[in-house]
Amino acid sequence: xATPDDSEVLKAPYALQYTYTRSTGPVLGHFFAxxxxxxVLGARTATGRVLVPPAEYDPDTGEAVEALxxxxxxxxxxxxxxxxxxxESAPLSRAFGWALxxxxxxxxAMLHAVDAGSPERMATxxxxxxxxxxxxxxxxxxxxxxxxxxxx
Amino acid sequence: MSIxxxxxxxxxxxxxxxxxxxxxxxPVRLDYTIAAGREQxxxxxxxxxxxxxxxxxxxxxxxxxxxxGTCPRCGVMTAxxxxxxxxxxxxxxxxxxxxxxxxxxxxxxxxxxxxxxGADLPFYFLIQGLPADQIRMGMRVEAEWxxxxxxxxxxxxxxxxxxxPDADPASYAEHV
Numbered sequence: 001x002a003t004p005d006d007s008e009v010l011k012a013p014y015a016l017q018y019t020y021t022r023s024t025g026p027v028l029g030h031f032f033a034x035x036x037x038x039x040v041l042g043a044r045t046a047t048g049r050v051l052v053p054p055a056e057y058d059p060d061t062g063e064a065v066e067a068l069x070x071x072x073x074x075x076x077x078x079x080x081x082x083x084x085x086x087x088e089s090a091p092l093s094r095a096f097g098w099a100l101x102x103x104x105x106x107x108x109a110m111l112h113a114v115d116a117g118s119p120e121r122m123a124t125x126x127x128x129x130x131x132x133x134x135x136x137x138x139x140x141x142x143x144x145x146x147x148x149x150x151x152x
Numbered sequence: 153m154s155i156x157x158x159x160x161x162x163x164x165x166x167x168x169x170x171x172x173x174x175x176x177x178x179p180v181r182l183d184y185t186i187a188a189g190r191e192q193x194x195x196x197x198x199x200x201x202x203x204x205x206x207x208x209x210x211x212x213x214x215x216x217x218x219x220x221g222t223c224p225r226c227g228v229m230t231a232x233x234x235x236x237x238x239x240x241x242x243x244x245x246x247x248x249x250x251x252x253x254x255x256x257x258x259x260x261x262x263x264x265x266x267x268x269x270g271a272d273l274p275f276y277f278l279i280q281g282l283p284a285d286q287i288r289m290g291m292r293v294e295a296e297w298x299x300x301x302x303x304x305x306x307x308x309x310x311x312x313x314x315x316x317p318d319a320d321p322a323s324y325a326e327h328v
Contacts, residue, residue, distance in 0.1 A: 007190075008193065009187050009188060009189060009190060009193045010187070010188040010192075010193040010196055010197070010303055011185055011186065011187050011188070012185070012186050012188075013183065013184070013185055013186075014183075014184040014185070014186045015181060015182070015183050015184070016181070016182040016183075016184065017179070017180065017181040017182075018179075018180050018181075019177050019178065019179045019180070020177070020178045020179075020180060021175050021176070021177055021178070022175065022176055022177075022178055023174060023175055024172070024173055024174060024175060024176055026172065028173075029172030029173050029174055030170060030172050032172075032173035032176065033170040033171055033172050033173050034170060036170075036173070037170060089181070138173035138176065139173075139176050139177075
């Protein structure tokens with residue numbers, strides 16, 4: 001009954017998959033609504049700092065933030081890394097840069113993808129601008145990625 | 153026009169007003185490659201030939217199905233393949249009445265721990281062929297094999313009542 005391959009260990013692919021539905025809360029709820037409208041909202045704290053993405057509480061003091069305000073859709077890369085082989089779940093299917101981007105008017109940086117084409121086009125201090133999705137659905141993916149802004 | 157006030161304080165004015173997004177979907181996915189291991193690979197290959205292959209401990213003589221390479225009670229390597237019968241006794245059971253994501257079976261349905269004849273470890277199977285409210289401990293069931301067998305648990309479609317009299321509780325009391 002035994003066959004030559006009987007000593008081999010069987011292997012099979014197995015995917016563990018689940019979709020969580022998260023409530024957003026009042027601050028992120030408006031942040032995502034802003035993204036749907038092509039605008040980026042930050043949270044202003046009592047000390048005047050602007051957090052993007054917005055938090056409900058000032059991480060320095062623990063106090064509730066004071067207001068949601070609009071910031072720019074362009075900003076500056078503060079640090080970055082390059083992804084040569086994007087994973088299935090990556091925002092872009094071609095090689096891209098992950099970057100911390102401080103949007104104009106914000107005091108904190110936000111992690112997002114930069115579609116720079118090659119790592120030679122990435123630099124700390126480079127200017128980038130958000131590319132919004134054609135069909136927004138109220139999620140961080142409403143910003144498809146950021147595009148480099150060429151110096152004029 | 154302004155967006156509704158938030159606990160964050162005065163809201164920014166927008167025209168048209170923004171309506172907050174209350175929920176977002178966050179898909180989580182992990183892709184594994186499962187290796188069955190030596191003993192369970194033999195077990196799965198035997199299933200593709202219509203056999204159930206357990207593994208006996210040389211010390212306590214218990215037969216594990218699915219087979220294990222070592223006996224968790226005695227801590228020694230199992231040494232002997234043992235064919236187990238595709239019929240057995242229900243030791244515990246569960247009736248599922250509530251629908252859930254990915255559910256394919258018609259509700260209500262029954263799953264049960266089945267102590268196969270010749271095995272010392274109950275195995276979880278789908279039970280078909282009787283109204284859910286007639287399931288009981290001690291009921292005798294037999295395997296219904298799939299039309300196409302393969303190295304997978306799907307080779308057994310389900311277990312069905314065999315028509316034999318219920319088993320004596322003493323025969324499975326140690327395995328509940």
